[in-house]
Amino acid sequence: MLVAPAVPVVLTASERRRLKKTAYGHKTPYQARQRATIVLLAARGRSNTRIAAQTRMHVDTVRTWRLRFAAGGLPALADRKRSGRPPSFTPLQVAEVKALACQLPAETGTPLSRWSCPELAREVVARAIAPAMSASTVRRWLKADAIKPWQYRSWIFIRDPDFQAKATRVLDLYAPTFDGEPLGEDEYVISSDEKTSIQARCRCHPTLPPGQARAMRVNHEYQRGGALAYLAAYDVHRAKVFGRCEPKTGIVPFMNLVTQVMTTEPYTSARRVFWIVDNGSSHRGQKAIDRLTTAFPNAVMVHTPSTPPGRTRSRSSSPSSNARSSNPTTSRT
Template structure:
């Protein structure tokens, strides 16, 4: 039996055990209001009122464990009809964390590298942003963050406001980092800066990240964010229907 025959049979078969879809249940009881606050800020609204010209929205997070992988043989640049060739074998040159704050409406990125993530590295990022204009003298600067340990809970919000009274920390719901626009920027960094990972050392990784930031800030436009509170309500309604159907199927199976 040829390999092509097996491949054709598998392609035609309705049962494909190697394919899967994953999901996660919403466990945050405040999912809707927390998500709505973030989405409102993206359209420059807070608590039903439009933001002023001296109010800004920052989306921030950390990208952990960016490694310096020194390839044992030099990488060959792409050529005519040839992809880039990257040797699989490498030696490890350490790892760093990349922290970034993205101004949602100005499409401006502020980044820094640290040895690790944590409260102090995150506050270093905040200080980097809030010590310069227009944020230092702004009426209000909203910081959208997820629930990572560096900025989790009310203590983190109080710490931020104590350091910079014109700031407000806004948490995404639990397991909803996809609502944080800086994650889109990190996906760009992953594709255009880090992949393929071929850094001689961590200094080279830092320099490339910094160079990309400079270039990005000269050409970037705000992300065309299209997910609204109406879309959020539609999503939650679909999830409720799906959950109800799942419970009915489970009850029927138990009764049978």
């Protein structure tokens, strides 16, 4: 019985170069390497039977990729698109799940503060949107539109009646201008704040230095040294920080920080030094302004807009960040 001759394969220089790179590449997928090898051997005029014996593949496989390359070139060596498994959910169900994730749980009667993927999957089944759904499916759909209902960002409503005037004054100093006039070379802007309840920890054993293929080792055991308050003053336009630790906050610790800054040059001989502070108890109101001016006549206290008690900062939160402590700790070794 006569056997039909194999389809001849002719390669250009660029095709041969690319096929060799695919066939002998160390990171080439196995299937792509086998297909490139078949075509290279076919270009040498070898028969399908000989190629099959050399590559240890079935002759039908060799014949298939030889024919496909002869008909379509290098692009024909890639896998053809397949229809795949039919979708389990309709586009309407996907839209309903995303719409549910964009609603507050309280609006749906669910006793939750925030949605999570498992809770959304259970709610989808409870609402008969779908007979069954996994949390991973919900997570994949929400990721496509960057929807993250488990994260939140808090903010504070403006309650200070003079918010615009106070905020404008502070922002102008950062510009730097004051009352519409640019600040001079002998005028400075200091931003001050306080951090309370910082735990001072003393390690029970000394820290071991790093070495070759060895990280620095810090002993886990420590002794508590109490809680300290850290007061800092930041020169806004010269990027210089002044800081000190105090047993607690108050008028005296704050004035110690002011004295530390104002008794050093160039602030001692400056024309004006603007101190931007919040409305903490140690520097609140007109009495604090008078106290600062009496001690240092060239110091000018500027208050930021007042905020509701107990809420002074806005932040974004996620399940992973909730587990972190909000108070940093210092350690001494």
